[in-house]
Amino acid sequence: MSDSTAVDTRNDLLEVEDLRVTFGSPGLRGRGRVLHAVDGVDLRVGRGRTLGLVGESGSGKSTLGRAVLRLVPIRGGRVRVDGTDVTALRGRALREMRRTMQMVFQDPYSSLDPSSVIGESIAEPLREQERLTPRDARARVAELLDVVGLPASHADRYPAEFSGGQRQRVAIARAVALNPSLVVCDEAVSALDVSTQNQVINLLEDLRGRFGLSYLFIAHDLAVVRHIAHEVAVMYLGHVVESGPTDRVYDSPAHPYTQALLSAIPASHPCDAGTGKRMLLTGDLPDPANPPEGCAFVTRCPFAMDVCREVAPAVTPVEGGGDVACHLQTTGPALAGRPLGAGGVGGVDAAPRVAP
Ligand SMILES: Nc1ncnc2c1ncn2[C@@H]1O[C@H](COP(=O)(O)OP(=O)(O)O)[C@@H](O)[C@H]1O
Numbered sequence: 001m002s003d004s005t006a007v008d009t010r011n012d013l014l015e016v017e018d019l020r021v022t023f024g025s026p027g028l029r030g031r032g033r034v035l036h037a038v039d040g041v042d043l044r045v046g047r048g049r050t051l052g053l054v055g056e057s058g059s060g061k062s063t064l065g066r067a068v069l070r071l072v073p074i075r076g077g078r079v080r081v082d083g084t085d086v087t088a089l090r091g092r093a094l095r096e097m098r099r100t101m102q103m104v105f106q107d108p109y110s111s112l113d114p115s116s117v118i119g120e121s122i123a124e125p126l127r128e129q130e131r132l133t134p135r136d137a138r139a140r141v142a143e144l145l146d147v148v149g150l151p152a153s154h155a156d157r158y159p160a161e162f163s164g165g166q167r168q169r170v171a172i173a174r175a176v177a178l179n180p181s182l183v184v185c186d187e188a189v190s191a192l193d194v195s196t197q198n199q200v201i202n203l204l205e206d207l208r209g210r211f212g213l214s215y216l217f218i219a220h221d222l223a224v225v226r227h228i229a230h231e232v233a234v235m236y237l238g239h240v241v242e243s244g245p246t247d248r249v250y251d252s253p254a255h256p257y258t259q260a261l262l263s264a265i266p267a268s269h270p271c272d273a274g275t276g277k278r279m280l281l282t283g284d285l286p287d288p289a290n291p292p293e294g295c296a297f298v299t300r301c302p303f304a305m306d307v308c309r310e311v312a313p314a315v316t317p318v319e320g321g322g323d324v325a326c327h328l329q330t331t332g333p334a335l336a337g338r339p340l341g342a343g344g345v346g347g348v349d350a351a352p353r354v355a356p
């Protein structure tokens with residue numbers, strides 16, 4: 001998406017501050033494993049805007065999305081929606097808040113009951129929250145199917161009777177049924193072929209314009225994200241390592257990890273960062289229960305310096321918009337050097353391994 005207008009932070013719908021989510025427990029005498037899935041994340045999504053959240057599998061994207069909706073326990077930090085701190089909401093207030101935030105998953109089967117006709121699945125939240133009569137619910141379902149480009153007669157079909165793209169349209173209809181302000185799309189188009197991806201993205205764009213929705217759009221595929229996101233945040237091992245306007249991040253990535261991810265987009269793709277250099281991302285994501293000291297990316301970074309092994313880099317502004325957490329921003333590239341031995345990044349013209 002080419003619109004990279006400066007964000008008016010007073011108009012943010014979602015504000016996430018120093019968010020932390022852990023799994024596991026320290027156990028007796030601290031000998032258990034604590035996995036830091038989200039480790040001090042800050043991000044904002046403007047009203048009617050789309051923030052793309054990218055990063056390798058296991059970097060914490062889904063956990064972050066689920067924490068925003070309070071679907072996993074929050075260990076620390078703040079989530080504000082429309083100015084309200086939702087971190088500590090309980091009971092009825094939490095249910096009310098959840099109505100304003102919905103999630104669309106990669107696999108619509110997780111939100112659609114295979115044994116119910118889709119009209120039932122779409123009507124379920126309406127009946128629960130708005131206490132509609134069966135007749136009114138049916139009319140509303142027909143309206144929602146129309147909104148997502150499906151005929152009303154499809155209400156009587158089962159999920160298995162739909163194609164992948166149609167099922168995702170049904171899941172979107174269900175998500176927008178209660179007029180949410182934020183929709184978290186977690187790999188929502190990742191399982192679809194390219195032309196169906198484009199159709200579903202066009203639908204999401206259409207709905208954003210019609211209903212003023214904001215999206216947190218999670219995807220491991222950077223090419224997809226460029227088409228829909230106004231801003232992008234790049235996640236690595238529980239941290240946001242770079243964020244900013246989509247065009248700036250894609251055209252001038254500041255973090256070595258972002259550069260490596262962008263190198264994974266085939267050169268012929270129009271979204272190629274165009275640096276002419278391919279960066280090979282080797283090695284695996286470190287164990288989030290045992291992260292490296294200093295910079296999280298140090299075990300795979302070709303520019304790692306001594307300081308990177310000891311001190312976590314501060315977040316600093318980037319020319320052209322956004323922020324990056326990398327010592328190169330403060331010490332300058334002249335001090336960078338010494339490719340790491342094992343697990344380093346190097347090489348030219350080889351596609352990096354970036355797992356979905
Ligand atoms: N319910 C859970 N219990 C324990 N560990 C989890 C749970 N959910 C996610 N994780 C771990 O948290 C880390 C981040 O996972 P996830 O948020 O799914 O990443 P992503 O969506 O970027 O692939 C991974 O190491 C994953 O194994």
Ligand code: SF4
Nearest residue numbers: 295298301308326327
């Ligand atoms: S240069 Fe240092 S701080 Fe920057 S990404 Fe590499 S290891 Fe991290």
Ligand SMILES: [Mg+2]
Nearest residue numbers: 061062063186
């Ligand atoms: Mg995920």
